[in-house]
Amino acid sequence: MNIEEKAYNPKSVEENILNFWQDNNLYSPEYKSNKNRKKTFSIILPPPNANSSLHLGTMSGNTIQDILGRYHRMIGDKVLLIPGKDHAAIQTEVVFEKILEKKGIKKRDLTREDFYTQCYEFCMQNRKIAKTQELNIGLSADYSRERFTLDNDITNMVYDTFIRMFNEGYIYRGKRIINWCIKDQTALADIDTEYREEEGKLYYIKYGDLTVATTRPETKMADVALAVNPKDKRYKHLIGKSIQIVSIEGERSLPIIGDRGVDPEFGTGVLKVTPGHSKEDFKIGENNNLPIISVIDTRGRITYGKYKDLKIKEGREKIVEDLQKLGLIEKIEDIKHNIQICERCKQEIEPLISYQWFIRTKDFAKEAIKASENNEIHFYPKRQENNYMRFLENIEDWCISRQQWWGQRIPAYYCGGKETIIDSKGDITEKILGCGEIIVSKDKPNECPKCGNKNIVQDEDIFDTWFSSTQWPYSVLGGVGSKDYKEFYPTNVMETGRDILFFWVARMVMMCIYTTGKVPFSKVYLHGLVLDKEGQKQSKSKGNGIDPKDMIDKYGTDALRLSLVSSISPDQDFRLYDEKVKGFRNFINKIYNSSRFIFLKIGDLTEDEKSKLKKLIASGNIHTKTNIKIHAEMHDHISNINRFMKNFEIGLAAFQIQNFYHHTFCDIYLEEMKAHNSIEAKADLINIFLQNILLMHPFIPFITENIYQILKEENLIDSSEDSIMYEKYPGIK
């Protein structure tokens, strides 16, 4: 810092400080000052997706993580923040396919290997950019330990888990109804889908004497029953009977069953049961032992009779036309209804019957629930615990296979390969062509262990990205039993966005308890989303995103950090915009100028005077007549900040350090001190100043490190530490 300049120039200062921290390896738990530290504090940083540069939301999380890390370093813990990057299976595949499309290349033009290699390259470039961004925001993570979720050893651990779960019966290959994305050509877990309200039509179709209201007449041929509510007086007497119908599929008989899930208020109160193309109906089918018929394939085309190969919507029109000709359409109403869409590509989801890999989640969920009940895991804010519990209590089996290329290929092998057949009745079966054996193994077996068949074919599918990322807390440390695992696992805090509580946090607890026997972290802090000035979610499609780099270039990193955390509360979304960051820049400048003033005031002391000054500070007996009040206020301030930090009230702490420095330290104390020039007064000034700088360091690390270094250069403080990062936090013994 050149204190000749009237205004603070963050750019050059931050660059120097950053180099100083990195060159000396200060972020590492192996750094010399950590040598005698026993208590560890570790955070697994949520690995951002390696398919783009970081957005502000990720960086707001990084800032909170870093504040916690720096605070704990200063209260004497051996701190490890572990960075990583996530391959983000489907999302990255979608993003990368678009990039290829721009070059006029279609995914299927490439071999699987080429696609993978190119996508890997793409991710490595983003990984580098993201790392630079993380470093620039001051994230004090140990990059010698940085990992990518597709690193070989990580994948190996993921495979080990899969194999163990398979052998213990927690993983099965099953025929179930799944969410199928026709655009992405893959199965999706429920959680990977969203709902969107759309205008549609409700068709009232005659089934013999009864009328059924449906939005999906094209699945009519897959009906296997009609269902009514057992309490519905209109239809109660029909339960257990059958109805003869004549319709486009000819003459046939459908059983009438009772199911409590049928809403008597909707339509006519009669539901057509289509287990092959509706999740609810699939459940009804299971409960009543009904057959399953499929009439739509994975391309979203009809497979039945004369409608074969028509797209769903074309088929619907044609079928309605034919029904009308037969006089079977009673009426058509307009309806607003929610359609299920793919979270990634936003296209409509088709529920289809398919063979996929599933995890039996019920037992795992029980353990994860127990962890919370036994107070082994705490949520900030506490109310999120309810969401966590409700998710786990209602959890369904987790579909972990995806029909994609970018990710970890499932280590399952089929004797002779497999094929899926829809028979003439519309029944889907998966047939393993050899002796029927499925071999789960990390390496490809030479032959089938059961029948000796040499023709062994690997499953084409990859894992859901969350299958690997939920194992991240121990895999990133090198796995169970590794040196880092022993020292840093379980970790202390999971700090992440409130939007991935279910995707990641809850499943991480389940998976890690299974693989390590321990709850992976004892505290979960969930932050809100960063919104734009109008309170809208920032997104690339809206173009309302704020580029973190712009803010840093314009106002400096410390200013941006403060604006990301000051006055926030956990879980609560907050707005960020130019003027806000500018305000914090003004505060940082205030710190600069006040320090400039202090250095001018201290003036050129002789070495004797400096040593007297330091002795006065060390003795603690430096009260001067004019400023007794400040000591009491400092004392309260320090204990408040420590209390806030312990309760994860980061927003309050950030707000208070700024407020105190500006309006108590500068506006009152510093003004008063203008009249005092004794060595005692100067000692007092330096002492209070230093306390404030230390208090502020976790939040605004750059300027505080810079001031600290000047205090040392000027020989105004004594310390064996090279950096403020390892100084003792005020109020901590």
Next chain:
RNA sequence: GGGUUCGUAGCUCAGUUGGUUAGAGCACAACAUUGACAUUGUUGAGGUCACUGGUUCGAAUCCUGUCGAACCCACCA
């Protein structure tokens, strides 16, 4: 349908277990500034703390209900 959060100054937001006169920043007005800072300071104006009823010596804070906004989960056949 179930759940959560929010509603405080013109705007953006704090308000730590219920406790004097409800705070900050931005914006606004006036004044000041020769030991730092016009990216500053001082002072001021600006609030029925959404509304309603209750608990309490005392409510922005706790409880009932209403209105408005946002979000999550489930489902819409």
